Amino acid sequence: AQSVTQLGSHVSVSEGALVLLRCNYSSSVPPYLFWYVQYPNQGLQLLLKYTTGATLVKGINGFEAEFKKSETSFHLTKPSAHMSDAAEYFCAVSDRISNSGYALNFGKGTSLLVTP
Amino acid sequence: DGGITQSPKYLFRKEGQNVTLSCEQNLNHDAMYWYRQDPGQGLRLIYYSQIVNDFQKGDIAEGYSVSREKKESFPLTVTSAQKNPTAFYLCASSIGTGKNTGELFFGEGSRLTVL
Numbered sequence: 001a002q003s004v005t006q007l008g009s010h011v012s013v014s015e016g017a018l019v020l021l022r023c024n025y026s027s028s029v030p031p032y033l034f035w036y037v038q039y040p041n042q043g044l045q046l047l048l049k050y051t052t053g054a055t056l057v058k059g060i061n062g063f064e065a066e067f068k069k070s071e072t073s074f075h076l077t078k079p080s081a082h083m084s085d086a087a088e089y090f091c092a093v094s095d096r097i098s099n100s101g102y103a104l105n106f107g108k109g110t111s112l113l114v115t116p
Numbered sequence: 117d118g119g120i121t122q123s124p125k126y127l128f129r130k131e132g133q134n135v136t137l138s139c140e141q142n143l144n145h146d147a148m149y150w151y152r153q154d155p156g157q158g159l160r161l162i163y164y165s166q167i168v169n170d171f172q173k174g175d176i177a178e179g180y181s182v183s184r185e186k187k188e189s190f191p192l193t194v195t196s197a198q199k200n201p202t203a204f205y206l207c208a209s210s211i212g213t214g215k216n217t218g219e220l221f222f223g224e225g226s227r228l229t230v231l
Contacts, residue, residue: 009156032217043120043206043222044159051217090158094218101147101166102210102218103174108158 002027002093004074006107014115019063019078021110023091026072032094033074034104035065037087044090050074061085086114118143122207122223129194129201129230137192137226139207146212148190149220152176153204162205165190166212194228202230 007022025031032051036044048059055067061084065076074091088111092104120141129135141148147166151159161174165184179198184190194201204227208220 032219034219036222041204041225041227043122043224044208044220045222046219049217049219097164097172098166101164101212102216103149103161103164104159104218104220106151106159108156 001105002029002031002095003105004033004091004093004107006089006091006110008110009108010111010113012113012115013081015083016080019076019081019085019112021076021089021091021112023065023074023076023107024072025074025091025093027093029096032102033065033067034092034094035059035063035074035076036090036092036106037061038090038109039087047076047089081112081114083114083116086112088112120207120209120221120223122205122226124226125224127226127228129228131230132196134193134195135201135228137194137205137207137228139190139192139223141188141190141207141209141221141223143209143221144187145209145221146187147210147216148184149208149210150174150180150182150190150192151206151208153206153225159206162192201228203228 035047050067091107094102149164150162163182165171207223
């Protein structure tokens, strides 16, 4: 089964600083990769996804991620953190469960704290 | 607006009681999923359904049951056999066919607390 590992359960950055959240995947086939964001007591919202094509993917709220096959990584970055970016972030990889169906396998999440 | 509606948002249950969490979607998606979220453990798949009247166990199905009688509805029952049911439960859906990448659309979640 495909899996992801998120390095660092908690990351703290200053407002205006670079955000870097790490994700490495394990997959026997070309993966579909996702980053989701979750605010307290809410569902998950898609930030961005990689399926095929360009390896640098841009998402909402100024986030982007780069698919690096050689490093089996899909790290999430944002040049300048904002207080509103404080949330839980999940990396996920598609896992084929049938001929046409997928489920997502999630990492354990990284909690981002943004300090003034 | 299209989306996924979960209810109730918060639920309290006494030990030994079954409880059913509702999930309704109007996205016309074929596939629906239930995940359980515990602090520090990410999301774990309970059950999924790719088509009406069919569903499959996920990684942690013991103590849970589901039904899929209508395309738009996928209720989850937490039974008394579930040893540690206190958690945040998330329902999701995906296209399920065609150009499916597995991208999930989530509801707002239901928080179950066992007293």
